[in-house]
Amino acid sequence: MNKIGSNTFFPHKNLLGMEGLLADEISHLLDLSESYVEQNRQANKKRPLLQGRTVINLFFESSTRTRTSFELACKRLSADAINMSVSTSAIKKGETLLDTAMTLNAMHPDVLVVRHPHSGAVKLLAEKVTCSVINAGDGSHEHPTQALLDALTIRRRKKRLEGLRVAICGDVLHSRVARSNIHLLNTMGASVCVVAPVTLLPIGIERLGVEIFHNMAEGLKGCDIVMMLRLQRERMNGNFIPSLREYFHFFGLDAEKLANAKPDALIMHPGPMNRGVEIDSEVADDIARSAIHEQVEMGVAVRMACLETLISSVANEGEAS
């Protein structure tokens, strides 16, 4: 049997979150990702590294970019990828999460990539299966590959992570992207602040190592990176905000608010964007400053690196024993 998680650089069976990962482990994943960026820009993007391996993308929540990104990452490494989404799965027929996991596990996949609307569900599943698990987003908890692709984008543009000032703006309360980014950026030595109305900040967020602002002009002052979060329109029903226009007026990123950040500050957004809600088209489409499309490109490279790291970690140990 395969033993788990013995890759010297990344001694873990799963990638469930950024919390608790060491700076060296994160750097390893970023360095490896970097090597795939060029490959993905070639005409022939395919390499036989994971030939014969099986990856199941199990999505309990709708997703376009993350699922596509993982699927492409598998194909470019020659792994066999199967996509399962909630609409086609047995979950619809009443099967529990763990039964679904055990059923899929019996088919001997190498990696399960799982997205679930409930925080902690991916960890629960990972405890049950023998293969590796990558968390592709669980509730409001973590989205580690998003944080890695954001970090890779920043590192390529700014040549470093350490010492940078990063503002994460918007619906931090419901955001797994924000939590994963806060953990990663703090571990890598960046300084992080969050900017949002009080209703969209979770209690105790400052204990995660961030500075809190309720005003964009103040929060963006001196920032190298402005990271906008998506505002889900249903948030208005819970009295988190009164209206989209008020939200945009005070917290939407436009040229005027952006002027408070450093002149070369980078604009990022995990997508999909709500133009005119959290971001103005003028800044979202600013080629010089917006890294939004680059983030998507880095996503594929990062996911290739994660798949390779987890599979090779398990495989190497298996061969050695």
Next chain:
Amino acid sequence: MTGMKGRTAYINARLLDPTSGLDKKGALLTEGEKILDLGAKLFADGVPDGIESIDCSGHCLAPGLIDARTQLREPGDEHKETIRTAGLAAAAGGVTTMLCLPNTHPIIDEVALVELVKRRAHDAELVNIHPYAAITKGLAGEQITEMGLLAEAGAVAFTDSLAAVSNAMIFKRALDYASTFNLMLVQHPEDPDLANGGVMNEGEMATRLGLTGIPTAAETILLERDLRLLESTNARYHAAHLSTTDAIEAVRKAKARGLNITCETAPPYFALNETAVGDYRTFAKLSPPLRGETDREAVIEGLKDGTIDLIASDHAPHDQDSKRLPFIQAESGVIGLETLLPLTLELYHNGSLPLLRALEAVTSAPARIFRLSGGTLSKGGRADLVLFDLDKPWKIDVGRFRSKSKNSPFDERPVQGIVLRTVSAGRSIFVRGT
């Protein structure tokens, strides 16, 4: 009348300023809208030519009153009151700034409506008017309003007027959201379920009259709930018209704990008790209702030790058709703009409060809490002034009130202290005829 650059000297005045503790004979000079100078020695050698001179004959010159809670009925109920008639009543009462509730028709829950009230207030050319906006859309207690934009348009604070936001989660979100912009929420502290169907204070009086009572717990429970919610937020919170011993004690303890809370009461709650509604006097029907004598005494205690920060008139004009009804059907509320000063001075004349503390409750305290300019006599500050005869005895005569509605329970009450002149932004907007 003074022009923009015109100077006016108020001489032989007893200058009273609660902020600085000033209580001295002296003079005050205004230029245009501002106070240019004041002091004991000013114009000791007479007033130079070119300056209009007003002899105060030793009477009290104090900051114009700031009334933190009024209903002006415009737009929508102009048969009861208008911004203009309320402005005239305010001027006659020494009030130079009014904060008005959003329970008009339409309800003030949109930016354009805040702008409408401000424009009409400006056009009336009388006193300062700062509109409150609603906490929830349509005062329905469900969906928070665009507080940030409303505040930018000029909403001074937020309140659902005569109703509490009863859903604790919605009120917590409202507090949190308001704290984003450092805005003030004002609560009518009354549990709507406990108060439902009640028309007066619960107790022996209500039992004798055969009316449904509202328990004092309706006020205490909602207030104490809000205090718990305040523990976990930095929001600014103000409790309107407190009327009960227990609620006042709860605020006293909360302030001692360092909570960010202020509160007010209104003259009926220290000048009357529940016996005023005997004989089914609808003019004494209020929300919250007039309480028992021990509660009345607790209100005065609260004012004495500063637990209650300020006194607002709670001006609530109603026409005869809304009040001349069976008690249960009559509207709640009394007018108060023209009785705010004499009833507040009653607390001085009967020895309950020092004069400057009584004035503080209607001038500098509301200015501080609602972050308004005015409410003080200071160089460079707005020339909003009231000149009054502190000791003059008179009988309240509702028939002479400027207010369009006459629903006051204080008609024919003997009081001491009368407004002689009211100055708004340097301009005399009321002068009592001799």
